[in-house]
Amino acid sequence: MTPSRRDFLKGCGALVVSFRASGQGIFGTHRSHIDPARIDSWLAIGADGTITAYTGKCDFGQGIFTAQTQLIAEELCVAITRVKLIECDTAMTPDQGTTSGSQTTPTNFNSENLALAAATAREALLGLAAKELGEPVDELRLDNGVITGSSGRRVRYEDLIGSKHFNLPLSATATRRSETQWTVLGKPVPSLDRVALMTGQFEFVHCHHVPGMLHGRVVRPPEMGATVADVDEHLVHGLPGLTKVVVRKDFVGVVAETQYQAVVAARGLVVHWNPGPPLAAQETFFEHMQQQPAHDALSVDSGDVETRLAAAGNVVRARYTYPYQMHGSLGASCAVADVKPDSATVWSPTQSAYPTRSIIAKLLGLPLDSVRVVYVRGSGCYGLNGADAVSFDAAVLSQAVGKPVRLQFSRRDEMMWENLGSACVIEHRAGLTPEGRIIAWDRENWVASLGNRPGYDRPGNVISGMLTGYAAEPLEPGPAKPPREKLRNGSNTVPSYFAGCAGGTCNGGGTIRSERALTHTVHSPFFTGPLRSPLRIQNTFANECFMDELCAQAKADPVAFRLQHLQDSRTIGVLKAAAIACKWDERSPHSAARTGVVRGRGIACVAYEGENGYAALVAEVTVDMDTGAVHPRRFVVALDCGPISNPDGLRNQIEGGILQGMSRSLVEEVTWDNKRITSIDWRTYHSLHLDYEIPTIESVFVTPAGVPATGAGETAITVTPAAIGNAIFDATNVRLRTLPFTPERVRAALLQDGHKGA
Amino acid sequence: MVPGLTLTKQITIKVNSREHTVEVDPDTPLLFVLNDDLGLRGPRFGCGLAQCGACTVMLQGKAVRSCVMPVGAVGAAEVTTLEGLGTAEKLHPIQQAFLEEGAAQCGYCLSGVILTAKAFLDAKPNASDQEIREALGGILCRCFAHVRMLRAIRKYAEGRKRDSVPA
Numbered sequence: 001m002t003p004s005r006r007d008f009l010k011g012c013g014a015l016v017v018s019f020r021a022s023g024q025g026i027f028g029t030h031r032s033h034i035d036p037a038r039i040d041s042w043l044a045i046g047a048d049g050t051i052t053a054y055t056g057k058c059d060f061g062q063g064i065f066t067a068q069t070q071l072i073a074e075e076l077c078v079a080i081t082r083v084k085l086i087e088c089d090t091a092m093t094p095d096q097g098t099t100s101g102s103q104t105t106p107t108n109f110n111s112e113n114l115a116l117a118a119a120t121a122r123e124a125l126l127g128l129a130a131k132e133l134g135e136p137v138d139e140l141r142l143d144n145g146v147i148t149g150s151s152g153r154r155v156r157y158e159d160l161i162g163s164k165h166f167n168l169p170l171s172a173t174a175t176r177r178s179e180t181q182w183t184v185l186g187k188p189v190p191s192l193d194r195v196a197l198m199t200g201q202f203e204f205v206h207c208h209h210v211p212g213m214l215h216g217r218v219v220r221p222p223e224m225g226a227t228v229a230d231v232d233e234h235l236v237h238g239l240p241g242l243t244k245v246v247v248r249k250d251f252v253g254v255v256a257e258t259q260y261q262a263v264v265a266a267r268g269l270v271v272h273w274n275p276g277p278p279l280a281a282q283e284t285f286f287e288h289m290q291q292q293p294a295h296d297a298l299s300v301d302s303g304d305v306e307t308r309l310a311a312a313g314n315v316v317r318a319r320y321t322y323p324y325q326m327h328g329s330l331g332a333s334c335a336v337a338d339v340k341p342d343s344a345t346v347w348s349p350t351q352s353a354y355p356t357r358s359i360i361a362k363l364l365g366l367p368l369d370s371v372r373v374v375y376v377r378g379s380g381c382y383g384l385n386g387a388d389a390v391s392f393d394a395a396v397l398s399q400a401v402g403k404p405v406r407l408q409f410s411r412r413d414e415m416m417w418e419n420l421g422s423a424c425v426i427e428h429r430a431g432l433t434p435e436g437r438i439i440a441w442d443r444e445n446w447v448a449s450l451g452n453r454p455g456y457d458r459p460g461n462v463i464s465g466m467l468t469g470y471a472a473e474p475l476e477p478g479p480a481k482p483p484r485e486k487l488r489n490g491s492n493t494v495p496s497y498f499a500g501c502a503g504g505t506c507n508g509g510g511t512i513r514s515e516r517a518l519t520h521t522v523h524s525p526f527f528t529g530p531l532r533s534p535l536r537i538q539n540t541f542a543n544e545c546f547m548d549e550l551c552a553q554a555k556a557d558p559v560a561f562r563l564q565h566l567q568d569s570r571t572i573g574v575l576k577a578a579a580i581a582c583k584w585d586e587r588s589p590h591s592a593a594r595t596g597v598v599r600g601r602g603i604a605c606v607a608y609e610g611e612n613g614y615a616a617l618v619a620e621v622t623v624d625m626d627t628g629a630v631h632p633r634r635f636v637v638a639l640d641c642g643p644i645s646n647p648d649g650l651r652n653q654i655e656g657g658i659l660q661g662m663s664r665s666l667v668e669e670v671t672w673d674n675k676r677i678t679s680i681d682w683r684t685y686h687s688l689h690l691d692y693e694i695p696t697i698e699s700v701f702v703t704p705a706g707v708p709a710t711g712a713g714e715t716a717i718t719v720t721p722a723a724i725g726n727a728i729f730d731a732t733n734v735r736l737r738t739l740p741f742t743p744e745r746v747r748a749a750l751l752q753d754g755h756k757g758a
Numbered sequence: 759m760v761p762g763l764t765l766t767k768q769i770t771i772k773v774n775s776r777e778h779t780v781e782v783d784p785d786t787p788l789l790f791v792l793n794d795d796l797g798l799r800g801p802r803f804g805c806g807l808a809q810c811g812a813c814t815v816m817l818q819g820k821a822v823r824s825c826v827m828p829v830g831a832v833g834a835a836e837v838t839t840l841e842g843l844g845t846a847e848k849l850h851p852i853q854q855a856f857l858e859e860g861a862a863q864c865g866y867c868l869s870g871v872i873l874t875a876k877a878f879l880d881a882k883p884n885a886s887d888q889e890i891r892e893a894l895g896g897i898l899c900r901c902f903a904h905v906r907m908l909r910a911i912r913k914y915a916e917g918r919k920r921d922s923v924p925a
Contacts, residue, residue, distance in 0.1 A: 191860065411809075
């Protein structure tokens, strides 16, 4: 598949693929012929001076394309317009796995990969210039791709290397340009896609066109676990434009000449299905989860929690629940596949170009290196939406008809079968001293899980693979082993206030040394997978609301109480910054009257994944005591994500993240009956529309000196449900322990509280 | 045969000031014709149920959902898509306002947001903030770029009043 990269570069005269020794790449860590240890794999300078950069991290609309372009321009000291960035194409870019988990910035913007390649290239170019000009590197000046010696002689990048290989490995000692030198990075460069977006010219995968392309639709089972009994084609027989009905085990689809013909054919095709098993009732689902066989894991266990709790004067207990939620991408997922007898190209909105290539090769029975996956942006995804499934399905359909096929899901295909954000139950017990200090904290959580990202070899982790006969990653029930390794806290299972001692080090953010965090992973009846802030948002909701409960029991101030139990300087930094920004200490005590519309504020903070970004958020809400309606009025967020590549992009992400978090806090919840998911469109799955009166959002950035760049995209959303929940408590004195905070649920809690108080 | 598919017919529609003749089943949603026959990228399939707005076009100046509008029902009414407002070189003031405010993330929803706001303000130039917001009641943006979008629309509305921008 390499010729395309070469062809592409002909325009700027460079031949740049850096091959691994035969076979090595396919079976090594990086399953690619493109060697990430070589400069030439990451960038090329053409004869005309154009810089082409290759990244395995792609943009889903949050601006990382622009930020990566800035990064290359910055490190090579050229104008941003000179850089052309190619994203996620298995024929051209290094294998960087999946673009997810707020990992793009830490991966590509610190001292590895793309950033290191660019820094190494700059140093190499200076070295070449030094030879060319006969002067030491120290004497050279670099400005916009032109290197000038003290003699005044000049040489351009393209004179030194234009269209040639660097033929050099990345140098671990190459020096990044420091933040104080930055002229392109750190600036609010407007996202490079915007003019095309505003004028309707932007190419989404949905408008990708291949000559001779046909249109597909899938016919999904009516319920989870249903299998094909019989496909009756008689009603669609002879339908104009219908090319083929494709059946492969339980996968059913149609291919037609036009989209409308495909829609009509899919509607008209009669499939008889063997029913799937009944579903556990939604009303008692959380209890059901807690009774299932579980795979257990301990994050931390000091071994003394029971003793300490028994000795504590005041033990506080609470149980939190978090529903399944959806990515609910605005555009139903779409992909275009062109499968030939001996090769395939798939234009896909996947977050995982290389893994998707592996899965498609497996599904089609083609050699890995004959399949090419080209990332083309889809509708915003926020995690594992239908992007991978639609790419697999498109490939299967295209192979069946031997022609290129564009496949777009229906709204129902998308919402009924996506990998949902997991339902969770979290139970806390904590002991307080008479002075109001937490002396022990025990935490158990249950996570409903089925499937995940397919990775390189698990098609069955999403619906398409399951229908074509592959199993999801098995859940292996079993007891937890003692935690022997250093705590990573990648899912924010462990509250920020734990000392987090395991494997000989204490890696938590807090001071509580009597600690236990036990996770039970149980079988989910629906596919689950990463949804923006996966498990981190569920866990943080429970951790930060419970912390607020402890604070209320201790009759302490929520900021001061948190600070008392924290030791991590960056979490402390954002907490203090948020408190200052919202003038936390200046509020007058609010009225005891709890009638009509009352107002409250709440705070929550997190060290995202333990160390990948820090956020503290203050929410101010009003609650209508009669209707139960909750309305956030103001958010103040403090964020520390290290050096900021693009402040405009970051603000956009924060605003979007907080409002998405607000929608998930207030209205979003997957529903089902005894057979199937019933939230299958925008009438049945709720999302705040544009008429919602949005709160003000104020953000402050905290940037300690000398820290690396962390993720930022998922930090603010992670603390949003907890901040809102804590504000509801502040306003009403009633604690809501499940999401979403719908008026019905809030009103019921208020009534219950009223009865208790009477 | 399945109900819902009839014989194709030649249909002429006027889109972005140009006439196009297509040979399709008249029941085909206008959206599919705009995307697949005319190659337009602005209106996009979101739900196919008129619930999200991603497929919005203007029909004789009114915002409509092209995913549920049969192409055979368009008749002589003029269709305007996001592409028909302005070009990269000469943006329409509402596109300009969105650009200046950076009012997008993935951008999939923009036809719904921009065209609904424009059609509403064309009909009611002096609308209050609340009225503008209410007019956007059927529009979804799942990236939740609401802050900037509402700011951009307000900016456009104010500029429109100030300069009496032609529609």
